[in-house]
Structures are given as structure tokens and as C-alpha cells.
Amino acid sequence: MSTAARQQPVSGAPPRSERSGLGNSLRLVTIGGIDVAVHVSWLVIFGLVTWSLATGYFPQIVPESTATQDWILGGIAALLLFASVLLHELAHSFVAKARGLDVRSITLFIFGGVSNLAGEAKKPGVEFQIAIVGPLTSFVIAAVAFAIAVASEGAPMIGAVATYVAVINGLLGVFNLVPGFPLDGGRVLRSIVWSATGNLRRATELAAGSGQVVAWLMMLWGFWRVLNGDVLAGIWIAAIGWFLQNAAQTSLQQTVLETHLRRLRVADVIRPDSTAASPSTTVAEVIEQFVLPGARRAVPVVDGGRPVGIVTLSDLRDVPLEARESTPVSQIMAGPDALVTVTPVTPLRTAVEALAEGEFDQLPVVDEGRLVGLVTRGDVMRLLQIREALDLDGRDR
Template sequence: MRSSISLGRVGGVAVGINISVLVIVAILVFGLAFGRFPIDVPGLPAWAYVLAGVVSAVLFLACLLAHELAHAIVARRRGVEVSGIVLWLLGGVAELRGEPRSPRDDLAIAGVGPLTSVALGAVSALVAWLLSMTGGVPLLVSIFTYLAWVNVLLAVFNLVPAAPLDGGRVLRAILWSVWGDRVRAAVAAARAGRMFGYVLVALGFLQLVSGLGIQGVWLVLIGWFLVNAATAEEQQTRVGATLHGIRVADVMSREPVVAHPEETVAAIVDRLVLRHRLSTYPLVDADGRLSGLVTLNRLRDVPPPDRPLTRLGEIACPPRDVPTARPDEPLTDLLPRMSGCADGRAVVVDADGRLVGLVTPSDITRVLQTADLRTGDPYRTGGADLTGPWPEVRHERGGSRPAA
């Protein structure tokens, strides 16, 4: 999920909002201002209800952010990097780079989110009670009462044992601990998530045909999202298992053909595109540092009459948006970043920031196609450490040999 509006960094974690969050804000404001609040506190002007609805929606988003920040903070303390947090239509997402190293870490990262929501619900309930006991503004009491139950509801829903919900992560951690196999546990949790999603879709359609209206649409939307997310998670788990132990240096194309930002589109077409079977052209400066990335699609988008005058730097994906990696980085950590304007490509740089390689979809496809040629089980006995190094020697019957 891509961020549309950046909110800066909180606790060292980049936070953003996807534009789709405006939909949930509008639904909350409308439902509270013209539904719940007039019933709880009748007789007030319409602007007071709308203002209370806006305040409630903002506070609810703050609670969602706190929920995701709790995941991010615990993940970082457990050695898992966090790319950022994005709030969107159906809640929030803490984007983790890498996987927990043990069932205990997995459980801690997953469980802290619902615990945070329960704590926020308890605090909101306490504030509502204190306001009511001290004669506070009734509308404020209604706002905090709403926040109390919605946070508890959020915690309960997230604890459903179905990935990608937090409860699915808890289930994965428990099964991982019991079975000693993280991949098997993750697949089981993802399948549970897909089944739960189908149940929500069925319930939503049942409500629609029963005439219950918008609630059914909302259930169908949430259920379909869970089905797709759980399916993607299962696929990602299987790919991660296949690519376990493979470094970026093992798959990257070394010494890629590069171009200069000042070169024109017509020149690179004549010099490279028509002479080599290449589709990706990193741009580098005089020191060999990345200045952008041009793909065949970007070159083709330039009208033929403009190609002699259009410089590559003008159409390139800027360096800040190009996924980068180090040669010794696990390939599974890079894959989630290979998106955006780079068209699924990534560049590999050394410690000084100089270009040393390129990773393309063709490189990933080849390593997946040849993965079954690798010998032996890539995981250590007793469970998978998806971000850990390979053992140098594995003991087997009759002696030992180097690990594949």
C-alpha cells in the first residue's frame, strides 16, 4: 500500500496516509454526525454533531496509528526493520522488511497491536466515565464512549486467527512453535485467513439480499480484501521459502550497461536499444553513482519527434524512488521493495554508493525456475530463520558436506 501524503516520522518510522483514508473518514463523520451522536445527545445544532464526528474520526485514526506504531516499535526491538506505516481505507499497515527470527518474536510483534487497542479503549472508557461523573459536556462523553468500544472492537476483530490479521500472526507463531516449521505455519494461517474472508463475503451478500444495505457492502469489501491479502501472503511465504539463503549478489546482473543523464533518448536507442536485448538502463554520474533509472517502457513513451531533444535525466525514475540493495542483502528482503516507477527493477550498490549490479524480473524468474535444482533442505532443524545466514556445514549420515 503506497502512501499519498507523508506525515513525517514518528519514533524513527516513516508515517503516511493513502488517499483512500478519506473514504473511511467521510463514512465515520456521516455515520456519527447524523446517526449515533444525535441519538446519544439530542437537541444540539447540526454543526456540533459534524464537529464531533470530525474529532472522533481524527482520534480514531490516531488510535489506528498507535496500533501500527506498537507493531513497528516491537518489530525494531526484535531485529526486524520497518519500512514505514501507511493508514488507508481498511485501517493501517506496518510494512516490515524481513521476518521474525523465532515464534516468540512473531508472537510479540503480532500481539502488541491488539493489546495497544485494548489499552486505548480502557483509557477512553476511563475518560468518558470521569467526564460523566464530573458533569462534563455530554457530547464529549459520547465521543470517548465511542472511542472506547471501537478500540475494543478493533482489538477483537484483529485477534481472529486468520492472516493477515494480527490473530493470524498469533496463530502462525503458535503453530511455528508446535511444528517447528515456519513455512507450514504461515501457509496454515494464510489459508485460515482466506476462509474467514470468504465467510465475510458470504455474510455480506446475505445481508444485501436481506435488505440490510450498506453493512453488507462493507462486509463484502473487507472479506474480499482478506481473501486477496491471505492469498498473496501464502504465495509470498512459498516464494520466501524457495529463495531462502539466496543473496542479492547471487542473482544480480553484474557490470550492467549504463548511460549518462545528459544522453538523449535517440542516442541511447541507436547505441543500445537496437543493438542489445536489454530493457533497463541505469544512469550514473562521473563517479559511478546512481542518477536515475530508465526502462524500455519509459523510452517508448517519448514521441519519436521528441527523442533527439529529450535527455534521459528528464524521463528517468529519480534515484530516491529506485529500489537499492547491497550485494550481501538477502533477496527476500529486497523483493517487497521492487515496485513503483522502476518497473520491478532494483539496483545494487556498494558501501560507497557506486553501482555494481542490477536485479530485474528476469533474474528473479530464473532463480525461481532453478530453485528445485538446489540440494537439501535450506532451513535449519527446529524452524526457519528467514533472515539468518546459511550454515557452512551440514552433518548427514556418513559424514558432512557443504550446504547448498
């Protein structure tokens, strides 16, 4: 059940996937420049699928097989399911690449795959193509498997595996076409509304709203099946619904964030503060004179008016008490090489990307070589919340 939920664009840094909730994954191979990884949860699914096929499906469909054969067939079928989901995701990724988007990795996890695209399609037509090719791929695999199943009359084991692959890919294709964002069908719906209205945000709200309706229906259906004694299938369906509901909500929040960020620059959120230490200031002095009075979490270090580094609360904390009087900040600061600065006219989105990429809490703002203030993660979030509360970036613009 692949959902192709794209990760939020935060440019650069490959380790980002580890930070975005998709940690605990094992890298398998690189295909066409795309890293393919499996989330550890997939190993559990692999075991469950193999088990349910070996004890349920194969004994029923191929009664003449031995238990060992059933387990081998179960394992093969589970691997083919894995390959099917991978092909579905690769199709998304290759079309995205062909349309100029950067694709870094595919992670196969508990409910399917996630293609880690850097950024979203800039045009509705491109989004449509990237989304639709996944289900189409699943349908093509289903058709090929079905043909094999029909042709394998004298080989019931091959026939049983091929039938399973055909059915599961048919289901994958259909499920992904359900018009709820961030499923492929939701992306198709979004691209159509986006193309018709020219308004990405409204299109996302609509598609995510329908995604949430689908998600709640799935959860209800799952509970209904549990109540009717079909516990495993019920929990399974409800879990997918719950996952979808989260994904729809997150996608919507990300789009809302993007809408706001697109209109702002660093100057809109700058904390005008040119207080700075000099490289020879000691750690004790920085704490006494700069950190405590303004409750600052970071202090820029300036040499002759020029920013040369930044020292943060955690840098200061790491210096043992007895050494604080004698250690100059130049020894512990993130120096010029590691110093990332922005200017007042830098788009806020670029600043947010830099904050996320470096896992910084703040960046010094420099204007014509001179330190003019800081932009902090907390200030950015507060500003965005206020703008959203006041509806300043209105839905219809």
C-alpha cells in the same frame, strides 16, 4: 480495523512505499523516527464516519444536542478513531523497533493501518510480541474510554464520545485477534505454529489459509446483510473480507518467494553473456550489433575488460533517430556511479532487493572485475515459478 500487513522487505530506499501500492498518501508527522502518513482514502472514511455519527449515533444517544453539536461530536469521534488506529499501529512499531527491526513508516488507509516494517521477525517469539501488542493497546484504550464514560455522568456529550471510543476500540481489538493471517491474530497463530514446528513456511500457509476462510465468511456475511436490506453495512463487511482475502494471498506468495530466494545465489540464475559495448560505440552500432541480434534489453559497457556502465532499451530509445549515428553510448549510459553490480556468489535475495530498489530490469554480474553475465528480473521470476512448480524447495524442509 488495523491489519498491520507488513510490507515486503526490499531494504533501503524510502520511496519504496510509493511503489508498493501505498502511493497517494499524505505525510503528517514523524513520531520516534517513524513517518506517519494517511492514505487519501482515509479522508473519505473520515467523512463517512463523521456523517454516520452526526446523523445516526449522536442524535439518538444525546437527543438534547443540536445538529451543529452532533456534527462537531461526529468530527471529534472520527478524529479519536483515527488516533486509536494510530496508537495501535505505533504499539506494533515501537515493539518492532525495540526488538531490532527497522520501522520506516505507518500509513493509515481505508481499513486501518499498515506498519511498514523492513523485514519480518527472525524468531517466533518476537513476531508474537509485535503482533499481540496491537490488540492489547486497543483494549487498554477501550478500558480508559469506558472509565471516562462511566465517570462523565453529568456530561452526556463526553459520555457519548467516550462510549463510542470504548466500543470501537473493543471491536478493533477483537477483530484483529481473529486468527487469520495477516491480521494480528493470524500472526499470533503463525508464531505459535512456527515455534512448534520450526517451519515458517508451513506456519504461514496455515495462518494464511485460515485468513482466507475468515475472509470468505466475511464476504458471505456481507452479502447476506445486503440481501436483508442492510446495504451499507453489508458492503462494508464484504469489502473488508475482500481486502483480507487479497492480503492473505499476497502474504503467502511473499513467504513462498522468500523460501525459494533463501536457497539461491546469483550463479543459479545468471545469463552467461559477456557481450559488451565499449564507451565509444555509437548508439546505432549498439542497436545493430548488440540489441537486435540477441533481442537484448540492456547492454553492459566495458572499458578494458572492466564494466563501466550499462545502457538500456529506454536509454537508446530516448536518442533521436538522427543523432544515433553520432552519439557514443558513454554519453547516455548509466555510468560507473549509478552502476549496481552483483557477483555470482551474491545471495539471490540481495540481487532481487537491488533490482527492486533501483527499479532495474537487470544487473551486470561481475566476477573478479570481469563481466560474466546478467541477472534479469524476468529470469529470476521464471526460475522461481519453475522451482515452485517442481516443488524443489519442498514444504517440509
